[in-house]
Amino acid sequence: MSVAAIKPTLASVLAAADAGLETTRKRLFDLLSIPSVSTDPAHAEDCRRAAEWIAADLRESGFSAAVRETKGRPLVLAHHAGPGGNAPHLLYYGHYDVQPPDPVSLWKSPPFAPVLAEGPRGPRIVARGAVDDKGQTMTFLAAFRAWHEAGGGLPVRATVVIEGEEEIGSPNLEPFLTAEREKIAADVAVISDTGMWNIETPALTTRLRGMAYTEITLKGPSRDLHSGMYGGSALNPINALTAILGGLHDAEGRVAIPGFYDDVRPLDAATAAEWQALGFDEAAYLGAIGLSHPSGERGLPGLERLWARPTADLNGIWGGYAGPGSKTVIPSEAGAKLSFRLVPNQDPDKIVAGLRRFVTERAPADATIEVKVLSASRAINVPLDTPFVRAARTALAEEFSRPALMMGCGGSVPVVESLSRALGISSLLMGFGLEDDQIHSPNEKFELACLHHGIRSHARLLAALG
Amino acid sequence: MSVAAIKPTLASVLAAADAGLETTRKRLFDLLSIPSVSTDPAHAEDCRRAAEWIAADLRESGFSAAVRETKGRPLVLAHHAGPGGNAPHLLYYGHYDVQPPDPVSLWKSPPFAPVLAEGPRGPRIVARGAVDDKGQTMTFLAAFRAWHEAGGGLPVRATVVIEGEEEIGSPNLEPFLTAEREKIAADVAVISDTGMWNIETPALTTRLRGMAYTEITLKGPSRDLHSGMYGGSALNPINALTAILGGLHDAEGRVAIPGFYDDVRPLDAATAAEWQALGFDEAAYLGAIGLSHPSGERGLPGLERLWARPTADLNGIWGGYAGPGSKTVIPSEAGAKLSFRLVPNQDPDKIVAGLRRFVTERAPADATIEVKVLSASRAINVPLDTPFVRAARTALAEEFSRPALMMGCGGSVPVVESLSRALGISSLLMGFGLEDDQIHSPNEKFELACLHHGIRSHARLLAALG
Numbered sequence: 001m002s003v004a005a006i007k008p009t010l011a012s013v014l015a016a017a018d019a020g021l022e023t024t025r026k027r028l029f030d031l032l033s034i035p036s037v038s039t040d041p042a043h044a045e046d047c048r049r050a051a052e053w054i055a056a057d058l059r060e061s062g063f064s065a066a067v068r069e070t071k072g073r074p075l076v077l078a079h080h081a082g083p084g085g086n087a088p089h090l091l092y093y094g095h096y097d098v099q100p101p102d103p104v105s106l107w108k109s110p111p112f113a114p115v116l117a118e119g120p121r122g123p124r125i126v127a128r129g130a131v132d133d134k135g136q137t138m139t140f141l142a143a144f145r146a147w148h149e150a151g152g153g154l155p156v157r158a159t160v161v162i163e164g165e166e167e168i169g170s171p172n173l174e175p176f177l178t179a180e181r182e183k184i185a186a187d188v189a190v191i192s193d194t195g196m197w198n199i200e201t202p203a204l205t206t207r208l209r210g211m212a213y214t215e216i217t218l219k220g221p222s223r224d225l226h227s228g229m230y231g232g233s234a235l236n237p238i239n240a241l242t243a244i245l246g247g248l249h250d251a252e253g254r255v256a257i258p259g260f261y262d263d264v265r266p267l268d269a270a271t272a273a274e275w276q277a278l279g280f281d282e283a284a285y286l287g288a289i290g291l292s293h294p295s296g297e298r299g300l301p302g303l304e305r306l307w308a309r310p311t312a313d314l315n316g317i318w319g320g321y322a323g324p325g326s327k328t329v330i331p332s333e334a335g336a337k338l339s340f341r342l343v344p345n346q347d348p349d350k351i352v353a354g355l356r357r358f359v360t361e362r363a364p365a366d367a368t369i370e371v372k373v374l375s376a377s378r379a380i381n382v383p384l385d386t387p388f389v390r391a392a393r394t395a396l397a398e399e400f401s402r403p404a405l406m407m408g409c410g411g412s413v414p415v416v417e418s419l420s421r422a423l424g425i426s427s428l429l430m431g432f433g434l435e436d437d438q439i440h441s442p443n444e445k446f447e448l449a450c451l452h453h454g455i456r457s458h459a460r461l462l463a464a465l466g
Numbered sequence: 467m468s469v470a471a472i473k474p475t476l477a478s479v480l481a482a483a484d485a486g487l488e489t490t491r492k493r494l495f496d497l498l499s500i501p502s503v504s505t506d507p508a509h510a511e512d513c514r515r516a517a518e519w520i521a522a523d524l525r526e527s528g529f530s531a532a533v534r535e536t537k538g539r540p541l542v543l544a545h546h547a548g549p550g551g552n553a554p555h556l557l558y559y560g561h562y563d564v565q566p567p568d569p570v571s572l573w574k575s576p577p578f579a580p581v582l583a584e585g586p587r588g589p590r591i592v593a594r595g596a597v598d599d600k601g602q603t604m605t606f607l608a609a610f611r612a613w614h615e616a617g618g619g620l621p622v623r624a625t626v627v628i629e630g631e632e633e634i635g636s637p638n639l640e641p642f643l644t645a646e647r648e649k650i651a652a653d654v655a656v657i658s659d660t661g662m663w664n665i666e667t668p669a670l671t672t673r674l675r676g677m678a679y680t681e682i683t684l685k686g687p688s689r690d691l692h693s694g695m696y697g698g699s700a701l702n703p704i705n706a707l708t709a710i711l712g713g714l715h716d717a718e719g720r721v722a723i724p725g726f727y728d729d730v731r732p733l734d735a736a737t738a739a740e741w742q743a744l745g746f747d748e749a750a751y752l753g754a755i756g757l758s759h760p761s762g763e764r765g766l767p768g769l770e771r772l773w774a775r776p777t778a779d780l781n782g783i784w785g786g787y788a789g790p791g792s793k794t795v796i797p798s799e800a801g802a803k804l805s806f807r808l809v810p811n812q813d814p815d816k817i818v819a820g821l822r823r824f825v826t827e828r829a830p831a832d833a834t835i836e837v838k839v840l841s842a843s844r845a846i847n848v849p850l851d852t853p854f855v856r857a858a859r860t861a862l863a864e865e866f867s868r869p870a871l872m873m874g875c876g877g878s879v880p881v882v883e884s885l886s887r888a889l890g891i892s893s894l895l896m897g898f899g900l901e902d903d904q905i906h907s908p909n910e911k912f913e914l915a916c917l918h919h920g921i922r923s924h925a926r927l928l929a930a931l932g
């Protein structure tokens with residue numbers, strides 16, 4: 001196919017994407033109405049419904065698609081032969097599962113009743129999963145549909161994997177990828193689960209932090225006790241747990257677990273300079289969430305702390321009585337969820353081993369401590385010098401009329417590591433989220449403009465690689 | 467009335483108490499079936515039912531009884547003129563409200579479906595409130611009934627106050643006592659809400675710790691955040707709260723709040739020697755709850771730590787995600803319930819002020835900390851040289867055929883202070899609970915033998931004072 005022939009096709013595909021935007025929005029609302037919360041077994045059937053919905057959507061765009069079982073939530077596996085032959089083979093990844101919506105009381109509209117609300121930058125879609133990752137998944141689903149309708153099919157070979165356990169650490173994804181590697185071996189993975197620099201400026205994410213997510217339980221007395229009868233003699237698990245976790249950071253904001261920074265390499269000067277040039281306004285970033293002082297390690301630039309330094313954050317803590325009023329109890333146990341964000345060269349297993357030593361050495365006599373690992377992934381640096389990265393930069397630059405930034409990201413996309421290990425391929429992280437999208441929070445949203453640009457960018461990427 | 471005339475009356479009253487034991491047990495089961503949890507507004511109507519039940523019971527024993535409104539749960543106020551004239555006037559105090567039964571899953575039988583279970587020391591009543599304080603209240607209600615049936619009325623003037631907010635700090639009791647002081651002015655208060663030394667050995671409790679119960683909330687970001695996107699830049703309220711509370715105790719087990727021990731007087735040598743002579747087996751005490759090492763201040767005897775030293779115990783902590791699986795959230799706030807047990811001469815207000823300084827000085831920039839006081843009471847030392855204490859010692863010694871011990875108690879009975887302030891009277895703390903009664907815990911129980919001895923002891927006390 002000559003360049004002359006592609007250009008008219010792309011124009012008509014983009015026109016189809018534009019014309020279909022309202023239909024796409026409605027379809028996304030259908031998907032967002034399904035409360036596919038993976039962490040809660042009560043929503044297992046909803047997860048299945050979301051998978052079926054996506055498989056049906058892909059079939060309408062010319063894919064062969066199936067819902068495949070795993071030990072947990074099912075995933076969607078779909079194929080499109082495209083023009084066949086030696087056309088590039090792209091593996092699209094997304095996830096249909098979402099975080100729990102709690103605290104539900106803080107939502108302005110019900111989390112699973114999507115609405116189109118007017119925001120300062122135009123209409124926005126508000127619902128749990130609006131951007132993470134149903135909305136972002138919809139960007140390439142709608143691009144496929146536009147190519148199917150206006151382009152006569154896809155210009156590449158495509159495999160699609162949409163899983164339902166991303167929010168709980170993808171325990172069954174890598175085994176699936178490994179088992180099916182013959183069928184899904186592709187040249188590169190395309191993932192839309194990251195962000196732009198801002199609403200005008202596209203980005204590829206080329207650096208991701210890893211994660212070790214743990215749950216710590218400290219058990220003391222064999223039953224709950226009265227704090228008057230036993231206070232001063234019996235071990236109090238909440239006292240003990242806070243005493244241990246209260247020492248997680250030193251006065252400089254560094255993680256105090258011995259050896260935690262042993263494998264952390266200093267940020268290279270070139271990258272540091274590039275990030276410095278981005279002019280990140282940390283005051284504005286924090287101001288948007290009601291804060292004015294950066295936390296974390298003292299004396300480091302904001303983007304370095306967010307993209308290139310490891311952290312330890314307590315994501316949950318519990319024990320004793322948390323209801324209204326007072327209860328004079330010494331509970332028999334207390335617990336916490338503690339996660340570490342990791343940077344390249346840190347080994348999650350080593351970090352967890354350090355944590356185990358840290359809590360065990362500090363545990364009082366009689367305390368029993370369990371440290372469970374709920375998920376673990378290494379940090380990622382994506383290689384930039386590939387035809388796929390170049391094509392994506394071109395697609396984004398043409399769509400937004402400005403160059404795409406090469407960003408870091410504080411979050412983890414563990415699937416990138418799984419894809420690398422199981423299939424030996426790298427990932428193109430082309431995402432359309434914004435910093436204020438409130439993912440994992442009440443009132444999660446996705447700007448309609450971002451959805452629209454996302455669909456068009458994917459349509460362009462397909463053209464560029466076709 | 468001559469001694470010769472009283473003795474036959476007491477014998478017949480005790481016989482009536484013995485004959486009525488099974489009926490008393492059934493009546494107690496009725497009362498225990500009412501889930502009168504004062505801290506939970508959902509149980510407000512149950513609290514009223516419990517109050518009505520008790521008022522009706524007292525009327526059957528010849529009292530005039532009314533359910534009186536307060537700003538919170540109602541209380542029962544009842545009077546019996548006894549022989550009138552200059553007969554001693556006793557004020558009986560109890561409470562019909564109970565602690566929440568959670569964790570309900572650990573109960574072997576439903577908390578509000580009382581059962582008579584066979585224990586190593588005979589039958590025991592198992593239910594929330596079995597001993598604290600419905601069962602103990604029943605000891606004097608049944609003694610009144612026995613005197614009414616066999617003694618022809620009461621040999622003393624009696625006023626009864628049964629409140630419904632003891633477990634939430636009795637916010638409305640003292641105002642009520644003060645407002646009604648003319649009607650309820652008595653010579654002494656009689657309270658059954660404490661314990662015996664063991665099942666064979668009766669006790670009066672003459673030393674009680676006070677309490678300051680607080681709730682601490684630490685607020686950070688204006689909304690829940692994704693720990694990947696914000697970790698390393700945004701203040702994490704759970705990190706901050708544990709860092710502060712983790713410093714509550716020093717390496718010697720002492721409370722680290724500056725000034726906390728300023729007003730604590732050393733235990734006098736005589737009391738220390740008396741307690742030493744009790745032969746308290748702390749290893750056995752801790753062994754019964756699955757522990758083998760004492761917590762609290764290093765190097766002090768067990769009873770001194772429990773009865774005469776102040777403590778700081780976290781009774782609850784919460785923040786972020788505590789459900790199954792993982793959620794990568796930095797929550798917008800975290801909180802804890804923290805209570806202090808106080809000893810004579812410590813001022814709850816001063817302790818709370820010290821806590822406020824402690825948390826405020828340690829709060830990171832941007833954190834908003836609120837410290838609410840849920841209840842506060844001073845420690846109590848009961849004077850021993852009164853006719854009422856002497857009469858109670860006699861009644862108990864005769865009932866158990868061994869002397870009653872003068873004990874301390876680690877818990878608080880704030881009503882003792884309220885009675886002293888509002889009415890200027892002291893309290894006789896004659897209780898029948900045992901250390902292993904699991905008050906405030908799952909499977910709370912009251913030995914039937916303790917109920918029976920309690921009824922008879924109260925019947926004897928009435929005779930001794932009549």
